[in-house]
Amino acid sequence: MFEADEELVGRVVRQLRRPVTVDSALDERVMEQIARLPARRGGGTARDVWRWLTRPRTVRLSPLSALAIAAAFVVVALSRPDRFYRPAPASARAFGFVVVAPRAATVSLVGDFNDWDAARTPMQRARRDGSVWTAVIPLTPGRYRYAFLVDGVSWVADPAAPVARDDEFGTPSSVVTVGGS
Amino acid sequence: MTLHWRGLGSGLVVVTLAAATAMAQQVDSRLERLDSITRPIVAALVDSARAAALPTEPLVQRALEGATKRASAERIVAAVRRLALDLGHARNALGPTTSPPELAAAAAALRAGAPPVILTELRRIRRESLTVPLAVLTDLVASGVPVDSAAAAVLSLAAKSRDTDLVEFRRAVERDIALGAPPASATAAAVAAAAVQVNAGARQQRPGRP
Numbered sequence: 001m002f003e004a005d006e007e008l009v010g011r012v013v014r015q016l017r018r019p020v021t022v023d024s025a026l027d028e029r030v031m032e033q034i035a036r037l038p039a040r041r042g043g044g045t046a047r048d049v050w051r052w053l054t055r056p057r058t059v060r061l062s063p064l065s066a067l068a069i070a071a072a073f074v075v076v077a078l079s080r081p082d083r084f085y086r087p088a089p090a091s092a093r094a095f096g097f098v099v100v101a102p103r104a105a106t107v108s109l110v111g112d113f114n115d116w117d118a119a120r121t122p123m124q125r126a127r128r129d130g131s132v133w134t135a136v137i138p139l140t141p142g143r144y145r146y147a148f149l150v151d152g153v154s155w156v157a158d159p160a161a162p163v164a165r166d167d168e169f170g171t172p173s174s175v176v177t178v179g180g181s
Numbered sequence: 182m183t184l185h186w187r188g189l190g191s192g193l194v195v196v197t198l199a200a201a202t203a204m205a206q207q208v209d210s211r212l213e214r215l216d217s218i219t220r221p222i223v224a225a226l227v228d229s230a231r232a233a234a235l236p237t238e239p240l241v242q243r244a245l246e247g248a249t250k251r252a253s254a255e256r257i258v259a260a261v262r263r264l265a266l267d268l269g270h271a272r273n274a275l276g277p278t279t280s281p282p283e284l285a286a287a288a289a290a291l292r293a294g295a296p297p298v299i300l301t302e303l304r305r306i307r308r309e310s311l312t313v314p315l316a317v318l319t320d321l322v323a324s325g326v327p328v329d330s331a332a333a334a335v336l337s338l339a340a341k342s343r344d345t346d347l348v349e350f351r352r353a354v355e356r357d358i359a360l361g362a363p364p365a366s367a368t369a370a371a372v373a374a375a376a377v378q379v380n381a382g383a384r385q386q387r388p389g390r391p
Contacts, residue, residue: 112242115211116249141344142282143289143316145246155250162320162355166292168243168260169250175323177286177316179344180309 092138093178097146099123099158102131104150109135111146111173118149141180147173209241219244219254226261235268236281239288267291274300275311286315293322299332306340313344317351324355326364334372342375350375 101107107123114120114137123133133148145164148156157163157172164173208224215223223244227237240261247257271287272279274297279287287300295318303311314335321331338347350371357367 110249112239112246116242116245118249140282141310141312143286143312143319145242149249162351163323165319165323166289168263169247169252169256171250173246175316175320177313177320177348179313179348 091180092140094136095139095176095178096134096136097123097148097158098132098134098160099148099156100131101133101148101150101156104133106151107133108149108152109137109146110149111176112144113137113139113146118152123148139176139178141178143175143177145173145175147171209237211241211245214248215244215257216248216254219248219257222254222258223261226258226265230265230268233269234277235265235272236284238281239268239285240265263292264288270297271300273297275304279304280310280312282312283310283315286312286319289319290315293319294328295319295322295332296328299336302336303339306336309344311339313347314339317347320351321354321364321368324358324364326354326358326368330365330368334368337372338375346375346378349378 097109099107108118109121109123110116110118121135121137123135126132126134145167146158148158150156155171155173158174158176161174161176164175167173208220209227212220212224212227223240227240230237230240243264244257244261247260252260267288268284270291271284274291275283275287290300291297295315299318300311300315303314307314318331318335321334322328326334334350335347338350342350353371353374354364354367357370358364362370
């Protein structure tokens with residue numbers, strides 16, 4: 001059995017060792033085939049994408065669809081909730097306001113920083129002394145006019161702050177200036 | 182119906198421009214607090230200011246202040262109109278790139294009696310924001326310091342002083358006035374002290390308070 005295998009292997013080896021005769025025109029034929037292939041440049045995929053993006057084409061739309069798209073743009077543009085909202089930037093600093101109002105039931109801080117809205121910044125009564133009212137709000141650099149509204153009817157200026165001389169409504173107001181440096 | 186991309190794009194541009202115009206012309210909802218007589222006039226003043234590239238927020242705040250204080254329509258309109266004029270004069274004095282807070286502070290300074298040339302000079306000598314120097318100038322005048330003295334004091338300090346230095350200077354003047362010093366003298370003394378402090382670099386950060 002081994003002798004038969006050795007003979008087989010010997011025949012294979014002899015076959016492999018036999019010189020191979022190559023057609024002398026093989027090289028020319030291969031080069032001709034290569035030359036016939038279409039020339040290919042780099043970035044073919046990107047070119048295809050660009051051609052797809054820039055190739056003119058037609059879109060079929062009903063007038064109603066076109067109007068709906070336009071209306072959607074308008075609605076999105078007009079319904080932005082932050083149109084008039086100005087969030088306090090990172091440069092805002094906390095400012096404390098204090099007023100003494102012994103007989104007050106409510107005190108509000110109103111000014112240029114809260115749209116002069118008496119409901120926006122109600123002041124808190126200090127725990128130790130019930131006559132002292134305080135509020136802390138963030139302010140960005142700028143000049144703000146403000147006042148305290150006691151019991152919803154009495155306007156009181158801040159005795160610890162400069163008086164606003166540009167008050168044009170006949171009630172006392174104060175000024176707080178916030179610097180940036 | 183067949184629309185080409187170009188046609189659709191043009192249509193969207195037109196719609197977007199129309200939306201932007203509508204947004205610009207839409208009345209600030211906060212002005213609904215004004216009565217029906219005052220609201221359209223104030224809205225028109227705000228629109229005019231916007232068209233002139235002036236800040237509109239101070240105008241809105243002035244109108245809201247009047248509404249909260251239950252001022253008459255005439256008074257509110259007059260106040261808003263006066264402020265719009267002051268903002269325009271302030272921008273003329275400070276230049277077109279002035280920030281809204283600076284313009285608001287400059288308008289108050291002009292209303293307090295500061296001449297426009299002082300504002301222009303402040304812009305020339307100070308690189309940082311003018312909001313605090315202008316506010317200090319206004320506050321000093323409100324405290325009784327003559328405009329010329331207040332302007333000279335702020336001009337002498339504005340070039341090198343930080344905002345906190347200027348606020349501290351104003352407090353010093355007000356403290357001396359409260360103790361009985363004549364406003365002009367109090368200002369001169371505070372200028373000298375502040376100049377020494379600024380030159381020595383002895384700056385001290387204080388917690389925020391008016």
